[in-house]
Amino acid sequence: xxxxxxxxxxxxxxxxxxxxxxxxxxxxxxxxxxxxxxxxxxxxxxxxxxxxxxxxxxxxxxxxxxxxxxxxxxxxxxxxxxxxxxxxxxxxxxxxxxxxxxxxxxxxxxxxxxxxxxxxxxxxxxxxxxxxxxxxxxxxxxxxxxxxxxxxxxxxxxxxxxxxxxxxxxxxxxxxxxxxxxxxxxxxxxxxxxxxxxxxxxxxxxxxxxxxxxxxxxxxxxxxxxxxxxxxxxxxxxxxxxxxxxxxxxxxxxxxxxxxxxxxxxxxxxxxxxxxxxxxxxxxxxxxxxxxxxxxxxxxxxxxxxxxxxxxxxxxxxxxxxxxxxxxxxxxxxxxxxxxxxxxxxxxxxxxxxxxxxxxxxxxxxxxxxxxxxxxxxxxxxxx
Numbered sequence: 001x002x003x004x005x006x007x008x009x010x011x012x013x014x015x016x017x018x019x020x021x022x023x024x025x026x027x028x029x030x031x032x033x034x035x036x037x038x039x040x041x042x043x044x045x046x047x048x049x050x051x052x053x054x055x056x057x058x059x060x061x062x063x064x065x066x067x068x069x070x071x072x073x074x075x076x077x078x079x080x081x082x083x084x085x086x087x088x089x090x091x092x093x094x095x096x097x098x099x100x101x102x103x104x105x106x107x108x109x110x111x112x113x114x115x116x117x118x119x120x121x122x123x124x125x126x127x128x129x130x131x132x133x134x135x136x137x138x139x140x141x142x143x144x145x146x147x148x149x150x151x152x153x154x155x156x157x158x159x160x161x162x163x164x165x166x167x168x169x170x171x172x173x174x175x176x177x178x179x180x181x182x183x184x185x186x187x188x189x190x191x192x193x194x195x196x197x198x199x200x201x202x203x204x205x206x207x208x209x210x211x212x213x214x215x216x217x218x219x220x221x222x223x224x225x226x227x228x229x230x231x232x233x234x235x236x237x238x239x240x241x242x243x244x245x246x247x248x249x250x251x252x253x254x255x256x257x258x259x260x261x262x263x264x265x266x267x268x269x270x271x272x273x274x275x276x277x278x279x280x281x282x283x284x285x286x287x288x289x290x291x292x293x294x295x296x297x298x299x300x301x302x303x304x305x306x307x308x309x310x311x312x313x314x315x316x317x318x319x320x321x322x323x324x325x326x327x328x329x330x331x332x333x334x335x336x337x338x339x340x341x342x343x344x345x346x347x348x349x350x351x352x353x354x355x356x357x358x359x360x361x362x363x364x365x366x367x368x369x370x371x372x373x374x375x376x377x378x379x380x381x382x383x384x
Contacts, residue, residue: 001033001377004089006080006103008096010060012052013043014205014236014261016294017095017119020147020170024093027370029058036087038079040065043236043261073102080106091115091377094141097122097134104137113142113380118165120147120291120313123154124284135159143380145373147292148313154289166376169316171369172297174361176264179303180272188269198343200231201274201304203267203295206239206258209288211280211309216243217332218339219252226343234259234270271302276342276349279308282329293317296324300360305352307338317364323356 007021018039025035035058041049042065053060061083063076080102083089092114094103100116107114116138125131138144138155139162146152146167155165189195204210212233223229233243233256240258247253259270271277277299281290289312296306296317306324308314318324325342327334342349 001028001091001374001381002087002089003028003033003035003377004083004087004092005035005037005039006092006094006096006099007037007039008099010037010039010041012048013041016170016292017117019294020117020119021093021095023171023173023366024370024373025058026056027366028374029056031370031374033374034058034087036061036083036089038076038083039063073098077102077106084110084112090381093117093373095119097130100141101133101137104140108140115377115380116141116144116163118144118146118151118155118291120151120154121288123151123158123160124287124289126158126287131158139163143376145376148316150289150311150313150316151291168369168372168376169364170292170294170297171364171366172294172301172360174301174365174367177268177271177298177301179357180268185269185272189273192273194230194273197228197230198226198276199274200229200276200278200339201234201270201299202232202278202280203234203271203298204279205236206233206243208239209281209284209290210235211282211329212239212243213246214280214282214330214332214335215278216247216250216252216256218336219247219255220250221333221336222339222343223252223255225340229255229343231256232259232270232274233257234262234267236261267298268302271299271304274299274304276339277304277306278335278339279306279314280327280329280335281309281312281314283312290314297360297364300356300364303353303357305342305349305356307335307342318356319359322352323359324352 005021009015009018011022025037028035037060040063095117138160141163143163144165147170152165237260247256279293283289292313309329310326320326325338327338
């Protein structure tokens with residue numbers, strides 16, 4: 001089976017859509033199903049991108065990010081047509097709103113099945129031109145895969161129902177993310193001057209949707225009872241200045257640290273060095289929401305439980321009360337209560353962390369996710 005993947009983002013830059021596309025391409029190729037990825041790689045230098053691409057077991061065609069919107073759409077459509085002719089895929093997998101729109105135009109001229117991946121953001125707007133185009137184009141696909149039941153509900157509410165909508169949750173890389181030896185963790189914590197401190201961690205673009213603001217708002221209540229605490233934030237520092245100002249106003253500047261975008265070895269270290277992972281995402285007024293939360297799985301594979309917000313796909317990345325805790329969106333008082341409860345109940349923290357690891361290694365790896373996609377592709381091709 002030859003699989004073409006069209007993605008709106010891709011490593012080595014950050015982003016869940018890119019991680020999803022990369023891990024599936026790697027798995028497909030490893031299972032002897034040739035994969036070709038078409039994508040912009042917009043966050044890294046040419047040298048970094050080239051070094052990354054040469055390490056992969058599949059081919060990557062990188063879209064130019066230069067030029068006007070019209071020029072980019074035209075050039076990307078031409079590249080997709082060329083790939084269809086020369087790579088001759090059996091099936092096409094498409095991730096990212098504008099990639100879906102473009103694919104609908106190109107794919108209607110051939111008989112190759114194409115499948116949309118619904119992550120979340122692209123289905124947030126319930127009205128307007130974006131919602132119209134997403135509804136129109138997705139209803140032309142052969143199938144839609146939603147990364148969570150919550151995302152599936154939002155896809156259906158948008159009026160997308162013509163293709164089947166299958167839920168295949170996201171995973172994490174169990175080959176890379178794993179618990180490190182205690183002495184390695186202790187050495188890293190000593191290096192970062194957090195010995196004896198309770199470390200909270202969020203991984204993701206520092207933006208309103210990812211919800212780092214709500215953890216910072218919860219910090220005053222937490223540090224009143226536990227002064228030896230620090231909150232680490234790793235990811236593109238898009239809203240760092242705003243949150244630094246908020247922390248200053250709340251008197252918790254000494255308890256936060258922005259890591260910025262980190263390399264993979266550092267990411268593994270900070271997952272292992274933290275005591276508790278948090279992803280307190282919120283739905284924005286434009287409808288943007290968290291479709292799943294791959295970072296929660298990554299933290300779990302490193303043996304860390306999570307506190308996450310409900311009413312989103314995050315509620316499916318943990319089993320509430322078993323592998324992590326759920327809190328309402330935008331309620332920093334309840335975030336503070338959940339964190340304080342876990343700090344003061346080390347036995348509960350340990351039980352949840354152990355259960356999170358066991359669940360992740362058993363059910364939430366990319367190998368398991370990739371196998372589910374291959375089985376679904378075989379169903380779709382069998383129907384043709």
